[in-house]
Amino acid sequence: MPLEKRINSPQDVRAWTVSKAYHDIINLIQLVSKCIASRPIKPDIPTSTAVSCICELLSHMNKKIDSFPCEEQPQRFGNKSYRLWFQWMSENAKELCRSMLFEKCGITTSVVEGVSFEEILEEVAGYFTESFGNSTRIDYGTGHELAFIAFLACLFKSGVLHAPGPGNSGAPNDYVGIGLVITPSYLQLVRRLQIYYRMEPAGSHGVWCLDDFQFVPFIWGSSQLIGHGQYGPSSIPERHTAEEEKDRYLLFSCIDYIYQVKTGPFEEHSNTLYGITQVPYWEKVHSGLIKMYKGEVLGKFPVVQHFLFGQLLTMDRISGPSLSLGDFPGAAGAAARMAPPSIIPSRSVPAGPTGQPVTTNMGTSLGI
Template sequence: MSDLNANPDHDLNHESSPSAPTPPSSAATCRNCGGPTCRPSPPTPAPWTEVSPPPAYRPIRAPAINAPMNTASIILAPVPQPLPVPVATPPYNFQVPSKRITSVDDIRHFNESPSGRHFLGFVASLSHSVRSRKLSDPLPIPLSAVLTSLISLLQTLSDWIDQIPPLPQQARYGNPAYRLWHERLAAQTPSLLKPVLSTADLQTAEVELVPYLLDSFGNATRIDYGTGHETNFAAFLYCLACLNLIKEEDYPGVVTRVFITYLDLMRKLQATYLLEPAGSHGVWGLDDYHFVPFIFGSAQLIDHKYMKPKSIHNPDILENFSNEYMYLACVSFVKKAKKGVFAEHSPMLDDISGVAQWTKVNSGLLKMYKAEVLEKVPIMQHFLFGSLIKWE
């Protein structure tokens, strides 16, 4: 500090010294030599006013949000309970369903409405129907003609994949051959639905059911698939229940025969056409594509004598029992699809494995499904409303 004060060039109080240069004016002076310039000074911009406010900043593309979910609010939320599906009665007023959700307020309105509560209650009822039940267990009642027709429909869609092979490409996701598969789906869905809508008075329901079914298998433009599409398939099943084509005694068959066939079809579509995850939560989600099978799969394992949530870390258990329990099959699929340390690429599943009982896992997943799927605008903005799932 003494050297600095001794040097007049560094004296902080030498402003009156004649040797001190006068700072150049910012107006019409050269920044290098201090002399005048021939270029006029730039005009001072007018201040922003209420009449002309500054433009709002909008990024070209919104960044992906991989923030962790609000775990505390999910824990404190009530567990969704099974509810009976309200059955529609003639005269029917079927209509082309449309999108209605655009904001958080719309989300709240839907989830508090009778349609929102009964739809979530339907998912909870399906989950409850397969408690402690393996996929190979005999059904309480034989498969109905409607469920048999649904399985046949899904098998037909699976056969189409074999007939439409993927095209050569370099991209990691999105094989264009999927669009050909989806074009055939759009063209033939009405005829595929006819065996499901068995009676003449229900044939007109096709106009309302087709959009739900089309949206159940991914988006042909983006060549992607996610939990919103999966929710559309659940909505399609819910509509069939509203029409009394699926009854409560059919629920075990819906999960262990129909939904498992749908899940197998989607795995085949994902693997063949490299569907991109739609709106993936990344490491903060259960799976890049699915949520509902984790709910049903955890219900299957409730009260199991030997297998606990931590059993997902046992390779032998996954290999030997994935064909019987949906949850184990989902974890096995994730481990094959993602490389590296499980706790790093799937921290949510790893955290769940530390829960002591499957009942807690199942109730937690039902609450998480409501919070992370049914209450998210980016997902539910594509959800459809008609005469069966009403916007009330």
């Protein structure tokens, strides 16, 4: 059964926010956050076969860009050769997922009751295809990032990725693998696509958005920095810090990329990020970014109208009054307690491009 569109009007967003798919997405994001809290990226992170295979697949996608060089065209943005790369990727996604993920992980039959192995493959490949931008508009945004999170959630449900079991403290943790191994590989690929094919941001709010292309790496990156003795939220605009720490911390990797693609004062081109520097602790930044993600990405019809549903991630209503971490496989053993939030002091910000003070609604956006 192919993935299908279910969010057709703003009225459907409410049903989406109480759906099983929404529940699984939020739980996965929060579990990864908790498992990588206070942990930098290191070259010797233990990884499972599945995590290594996902990275190999992303690397294969990256290398294939070389087969579709940019064509000369008068338009500044959106090189049409991207469509050729996308066509190759979409036509081969199912077989690549079969051979490079499922077969290498020893999975050849369905582990989901009522869903055939071929149906699982089709759904996994469907989310994978949606993870790298839109071939018509030649753009990329948080909706495509969301599709990649959905792809990972489906890999848990289909038995490729696994939650850590009790008593396996020394075994590779796939939640850690997602945050510290897979995500850097994914960012490397989509950033190359964005720069090489001059992709436009999908649905960006310009200076008032958190970032033109990504959101989740900021959530996970803020968790990595919890309790860091040297870098606080005030370090966010520091270009030299981003350059030095981009390979160890996702948030600084994102800041370094912003400096590569944008010019001018940081507080002007990244006003919302600059507003986070007012927050005293990373714990508060992290909890605020989760709230902002729910409101500005998962709660916005223009973004989630493109989300697709299948038999693994469904629009069925979740039972129970709340979305708890304990409902996701392995949540109880994987999550470490986060420190409590703290209070944000008020602070003035410098003048913007028109000479008027740059104001930030970060406190409101973060729900703090």
